[in-house]
Amino acid sequence: MEKGWIKLQTYTDAIRGEIDKQVLAENGIPAVLLNKQDSSFMFGKIDLFVNERDFNHAQELIVENDSETNEN
Template sequence: MEKGWIKVRTYTQALEAEIVKQMLEEHDIAAVLINKQDSSYLFGKIELYVNESDEAIATVLINSASFTEEDNAN
């Protein structure tokens, strides 16, 4: 990952990760998903990254939404 990006969450469900990414982008926060899941068996994690300058607002937005399966990146 390029310098200046920070992982804010990890997910196991691709659809949920995409929904969160879209929600952030609707609030003008650039977000990148890195899918580290096995393509055959779908185990592994999907990591959500945002720019370091957007970390605080992205965390607030994600926490205020009612998503069920999110893991803290820390």
């Protein structure tokens, strides 16, 4: 990973990771998913990275989105 990027979240569910990445993109925050899952058995982790300068705002957006998802 390039310098200046930091791990925001780790997932085991690829869809959840894609949703959070999309939420960040919609709010102007570039994000990268690094999928370390085994393609046959789907075990392992998926890491979501953002630039260090966006970390706090990105974290707030993810928490807010999770809260809204859990309410519905």
